[in-house]
Amino acid sequence: MENQSYPLGKTSLVPVGSHCILELYECPKDLLNNLVFIRDSLQEAARLAGATLLKEITHQFNPYGVTALALLAESHISIHTWPEIGYIAVDIFTCGQHSEPEKACKFLIEIFNARNHVLLKFPRGRLTPQLQELGESFLLEAPSYC
Structure with a gap:
């Protein structure tokens, strides 16, 4: 494979992007049923x-x-709302080094006025992510490879 962008046999160590799973709790119910607001967000x-x-x-x-x-x-963003319980499930997967899905997550936490949230972020394309607590959020990170 002459056009490979990573060393042959090292595919499990190559980061291809970041994946954020964001759970928003206790959001105002009227925002969660507003299709135009959600689309714009x-x-x-x-x-x-x-x-x-x-x-x-x-x-x-x-x-x-x-x-x-x-x-x-770069991949996708999905938002699913449950207005009856004030809950939103968000999935953001971006490939490459230029995207910053954490900025999108911060924006969504603020714009939906979430009183509580959980954020999981982990690299895609690497082995053995490790869970680390970061205040009210959690961050999944893989060890660095040289």
Whole structure:
């Protein structure tokens, strides 16, 4: 494979990107059922992450709840809301070194007025991530490889 961007046999050590799992709790219920607000928030999150938005899709559930998906050149962002319990599940996966999904997560925590949250971040394409507590959030990190 002449065009490989990493050494042959070392594929498990190559970081391909970052994956953030964000859980937002105790959010105002009216925001979680507002499709336009959620769509606009999704677009801004992609911009703040430094990602390239290719396409988005949103769906309003009856009687309540919204799912919004952003297809990014770097991968994806998804937002799923449960207004009846004030909960939002967010998934942000960005490939490459230029994207900053943590900025998108911080923005979503603020814009949805989450009173509590859990953030898990881990590298994709590496082995053996380790969980580290960071205040109210958790960060998954893999050991550094030389």
